Amino acid sequence: xxxxxxxxxYGRYVWPAYGLTLALMLAEPWLARRRLxxxxxxxxxxxxxxx
Amino acid sequence: MNTVALRxxxxxxxxxxxxxxxxxxxxxxxxxxxxxxxxxxVGLWMGFVVAPTDATQGEAYRIIFIHVPAAWLSMVLYLAMxxxxxxxxxxxxxxxxxxxxxxxxxxxxxxxxxxWTGALWGKPTWGTYWVWDARLTSELILLFxxxxxLALVESIDEPRRGDQAxxxxxxxxxxxxxxxxxxxxxxNTLHQGATVSMNAAPKMAxxxxxxxxxxxxxxxxxxxxxxxxxARAIAVEREAEHQWVAALTRPMEKSA
Numbered sequence: 001x002x003x004x005x006x007x008x009x010y011g012r013y014v015w016p017a018y019g020l021t022l023a024l025m026l027a028e029p030w031l032a033r034r035r036l037x038x039x040x041x042x043x044x045x046x047x048x049x050x051x
Numbered sequence: 052m053n054t055v056a057l058r059x060x061x062x063x064x065x066x067x068x069x070x071x072x073x074x075x076x077x078x079x080x081x082x083x084x085x086x087x088x089x090x091x092x093v094g095l096w097m098g099f100v101v102a103p104t105d106a107t108q109g110e111a112y113r114i115i116f117i118h119v120p121a122a123w124l125s126m127v128l129y130l131a132m133x134x135x136x137x138x139x140x141x142x143x144x145x146x147x148x149x150x151x152x153x154x155x156x157x158x159x160x161x162x163x164x165x166x167w168t169g170a171l172w173g174k175p176t177w178g179t180y181w182v183w184d185a186r187l188t189s190e191l192i193l194l195f196x197x198x199x200x201l202a203l204v205e206s207i208d209e210p211r212r213g214d215q216a217x218x219x220x221x222x223x224x225x226x227x228x229x230x231x232x233x234x235x236x237x238x239n240t241l242h243q244g245a246t247v248s249m250n251a252a253p254k255m256a257x258x259x260x261x262x263x264x265x266x267x268x269x270x271x272x273x274x275x276x277x278x279x280x281x282a283r284a285i286a287v288e289r290e291a292e293h294q295w296v297a298a299l300t301r302p303m304e305k306s307a
Contacts, residue, residue, distance in 0.1 A: 004099065007110035007111075007113065008104070008109050008110040009109075009110075010109060010110045010111040010113075010175055011110075013111055013114065013171045013172065013174060013175050014110065014111065014113050014114055014171070016171055017114045017117060017118070017167065017168040017171040017172070018117060020164070020167055021117050021121070021164050021167075021168065024160050024163065024164065025160075025273060028156065028157065028160055028277055029276070029277050029280065032277055032280040032281040032284060033280060035281065035284040035288075036280060036281075036283055036284035036287065038284075039284045039285075039287035039288045039291070040287055040299065040300060042288075042291055043287055043291040043296045043297065043299070043300050044300040046291050046292055046297075047297045047300050047301075050297075
């Protein structure tokens with residue numbers, strides 16, 4: 001396991017590269033889903049006002 | 052109000068209607084996420100466990116499994132964004148303009164990832180995080196183009212006018228994509244040449260290439276899934292008072 005983390009001394013370059021990528025690729029879908037949920041909530045409010 | 056009837060999925064032009072786009076992309080979303088996760092898991096396993104250590108770069112080369120897919124996606128997504136933006140501008144296809152807006156943040160994300168991973172790869176191989184060479188500089192310009200497009204379309208209150216202004220910027224900026232791609236041929240750059248070429252044998256081991264291509268497919272699946280989700284949100288925002296959106300909200304009320 002330590003071999004995988006150290007990666008022959010290059011772990012300090014490789015893991016931050018994958019770490020930021022993972023963080024961004026988790027955050028972006030969450031933001032997109034939140035935007036969709038808010039848009040649907042607003043549409044529901046408009047629909048309720050129309051009735 | 053009438054609910055919207057689904058047309059057969061093979062009628063792709065029906066997807067230009069936001070209601071059909073919403074339902075079709077919502078249906079394929081779980082499949083895209085599953086594909087992304089499986090391909091990424093297999094790609095990372097091949098990249099970190101199966102693929103051998105590089106003879107010249109040691110373990111540092113393993114950044115390639117995210118750097119190259121991100122760089123490819125950053126360029127292809129810009130061209131896709133420009134294509135849909137111009138289609139929406141020229142033919143007034145509502146969903147095309149919304150799709151262009153939905154692509155931009157994901158394209159910007161992949162550009163940031165390409166620059167970030169490139170910098171971290173550059174330090175152990177070139178001795179520096181950054182140089183103002185043609186490939187790196189043109190990729191940085193691509194990020195500014197994405198950010199400029201987003202700032203422009205969001206700064207104009209009237210969506211159609213924002214779409215038109217954005218389409219013009221996207222179209223002009225598209226010239227930067229071939230500049231990025233051919234920069235390593237046109238100029239004497241520090242950046243290495245093309246990793247994969249259609250008219251030359253691969254320069255890397257088969258397992259390395261397979262891992263990189265699997266990660267590229269995973270990134271594609273991710274891009275489709277997240278762009279579709281954002282496009283659905285934009286469609287609902289813009290057409291909140293349309294019947295198809297009202298029809299969408301009703302089942303949610305019943306289950307709540």
